[in-house]
Amino acid sequence: MRNIFNYIDRPSPVHRLTGATKLVCLLLWSFASMLTYDTRLLALLMLLSIPLFALSKIRVRDVSFMLGFTAVFMVLNNVLVFAFSPQHGVSLYGTKHVLLSLGGSYEVTAEQLFYHLNLVLKYASSIPIVLLFVCTTNPSEFAASLNRVGVKYSVAYSVSLALRYIPDIQREYHEISQAQQARGVEMSKKQSLFKRLKSASAILIPLILSSMDRIEVISNAMELRGFGKNKKRSWYMARPFTGLDYAAMALCLALLLAALWLNHLNGGRFYNPFI
C-alpha cells in the first residue's frame, strides 16, 4: 500500500473534477448527512451514491475491504445501542408500539427499529462518499485542494510531505525491527507488557533519530528552493474549475440546504412518522 490514499486512476467525470471540488463536495455532503436524521434525505443520499460510484467507475471490490470494515462497525454500533438503550426510539419519537417483548426492559418497539434504520442509513449515506473521495482524488492534488479551500499552504504542504514520507518510514521501521530481532529483541506477544515496551523503544529510538536526520535534510532542501518565500504559491497539479465543478458543488450545497430546511420543518433533527 503506497499511502492512505487508495487512488485508482480511471477516466471518469468524477476523476475530472478538481481535487478542491471533491473536497468541498465531501464536506458539504458529510455535513448534510451529519446534521439530520431525516430518513427521507438520508435514503436519498444513500441512493445517490450508487450512480456516483457507477459514474466514477469505482467497483465495489475496489473498496470491499473498507466497506466490510465499516459494516462491522455499523453492526457493533447498533448492537451496543440496543443493548444499552433499548427504549431510545420511544423517548425520541414519543410513542410506543411494542412488537415483541423480550423480558425486563427489553422490548422490540417500532420506534426503536425505525431509529436503528436511521442509524444504518447514516453509515450508508456517508461512508461510500468518503471512499469515493479517497479513490478518485489524486494524492498530489490533495494539498493544492486544501490550500484552495483556505488552509494555509505550509499546513497543506505538510499533508503532502507526510504522504511522501509515510512509505519511507514504514520501510525503515521494518528494517530496524528486523535488525533488532536479530539481536534478540523479542517482538512477540508472549512477552510481558513491560518487556514489550522496552522492545518497542529499541525500534522507536533509532527510528526517531534517523527521522530527525531526514527532517533536517528535507527542511534544508525546501528552504533552498524557496519554500516560505511568499504568502501564496502556485500548484503544479492544480487545475482550473469547469462547469462540471460548479454543478457538483451546487448540487452538494443544495443537499446541505435541504438538510437544514428539513430540520426546520421537522422542528428538530428527527423525522417522526409516528404522529
Add this chain to the structure above:
Amino acid sequence: MNEEIIRFEHFGFQYRAQAEPTLYDIDLSVRKGEKLLICGPSGCGKSTLAHCINGLIPFSYPGESTGRLLVGGRETKEQGIFQIARTVGTVLQDPDGQFIGLTVAEDIAFALENDCVEEPALHERVAKAAGLVGVDRFLAHAPEDLSGGQKQRVSLAGILVDDVDVLLFDEPLANLDPATGKQAIELIDELQRETGAAVIIIEHRLEDVLHRHVDRVVLMGGGRILCDCPPDELLSGRLLSENGIREPLYLTALKYAGVEIRADKHPAMLTELCLTEEDKALVRAWFHSVPAAEVPPERPVQLEAESLRFAYANGHEALRELSLTVREGELTAIVGTNGAGKSTFSKLICGFETQQEGTLRFAGQDLKELSIKERADRIGYVMQNPNQMISQVMIYDEVALGLRTRGVSEEEIRPRVEETLKICGLWPFRSWPVSALSFGQKKRVTIASILVLRPQLIILDEPTAGQDYRHYTEIMEFLLELNRRGITVLMITHDMHLMLEYARRAAVFSDGRLIADADCAAVLTDAETVRRASLKETSLYLLAQRCGIDDGRAFVRRFIDYEREARGI
C-alpha cells in the same frame, strides 16, 4: 575574464554551539563559467563552506562570521536565503532525502510553485528542465520507482528550472554506483557548457570527479584552504596524501614504478597524461619485477546458497536462481546495481525473509531450521546507517544488548563486552554516551554490538559509506583484523576501491542472478561484467594499455598484491 560571482575575503565562521571556529581566513574567488572541485577530509570545513555559499549559513545554522562573503556582488548576510537561492542552486548529498514532491514533475516544479509561477509557464518550464537532464519520460513517476541516479537528475532539474549562476553539488557521488557516478560527472559537465554557470563540486573522490575537466581544485584542511590550483599542479605535489585524500590509482602505480609526476605531464586525466618512452619502460619493468602473490589454500565451505528464488509480495522478483558459495575466513565483496538482489540475499541469510525456492546451508546445516535469533548467533548483520541500529544511551549498554536479550548473566557479560570494546578500539570510550561519538565511531559500536555475539560470519552493508579516506581506511583495517582472527566477512558495496583493495573475491549480482564470481582484478577488467553490473573499469587497466602491457588483468593483480604487501595484508 568572466564576471566574479562568489568572493570570500578573509572569511571565518564559528557555529554558535561550538567552541572553535570551523573556517579560518578563507580567500576564494569563483567566476562565471568556472568549474571548481573542493576536496578535503571529513571535518575539514568543506561542507560548512558550501553552507556559507548557499545561505544555509547564517540563516539556518547561526553563528559568528568574520571577514566578507559576497555572492552575486552582495554580502550574503544582507541578502536572505531566498535571494541567494536565485544565484546559487544546490544539489544536496542524499538524492532520496531531498526529493520533496510526490511525483517527479511536482518535485521539479517545487521552486517555481514557491515563486508563484502560473500556468502555462509552470508546465512548460518543468518539461524543459526535465528534458535537459533526461527525465522527461518519468514525469508522473513516484520517487520509489526511480533509481538513485534518476533521483539525482530530478534534483538537478529542480534547480535548473531557475536560471542560476552557480550550481553547487554537495558530495554528488556519495550515493551512486560507479557507472552512474561517472554519468553524473558527464552530465554536470554538459550542463555547465549549456548553461554557462559556475560549477562547484564538493567531493572527496578525486579520481571520479577528474573523469571530466576541472579548472581548479581547492584542497581544504583544518578549516583553511591549503591549496587552490589547477589539478595538474595539485597532483604532482605531495599535499594530497598528506591530507588524507586518495590520489588516482594510476598515479599511485606510476609512483611505485618510479615515474616522476610533474604538472607539465598533465596527470589530472589519464587520457591526457603524457608518458615518455622511458616512463613506459619503467612501468613495464616494475610490472615484471613484482612477484605474483601466493594463492591461499582452499578452506572448507561455510555458507552455501543453492538456486535461491525470491519475489516480494508486490510481485517484484528480487532473486532468480542465485547460487553462491562462501568459504571460511574469506573476505568477499558483493557488488551490483541497486535492485540487483544484494540486500535481499543478505535478508534471506539472516532470516528476515524466506526464499520461495532453493536452500541455504551454513556449516552444513539447513538455515531453515533456525530462527532469526538463532541465526544471529552465527551470522552478524551490520546495517549501513549506524543510527538505524543504536537504541541505547550508553556505549556499554548498546554492546551488551544482544547478550542481555539472550539471558546471559551480568558477570559473564562484563568480560565479553570489555573484550569486544578493546578489539574495536572503543575501550577509551567505554563509559561514554553513544551520542558523543563521530559517525565512524558509531559504526564501530554497531560492529562491536554484533561481534559480542561471536558470529562466524559477518555481513556489512556499505561499511564505508559516507567516510573519507582516513576513516575508511580505519574501518577497513579493523575489518581485516577481524578477518585475520578467522571471521568470514561479506561486504555489500558500491565502492570500487574497497573491493579492489580489500576483497579477495567479488561476487557480482545483476538482476537477481550471479553473473560473475572471481578475484577482483578479473571482475574489474572484464568489460561485459563491468557494463552489466554498472561498475567502472579501473584506471589501472587503461594505464597498462597505455604502457603497452597486453595482459592488463595481470597488471591490476600485481598492483593489488604490491599494495597489500606494502600494507602487510
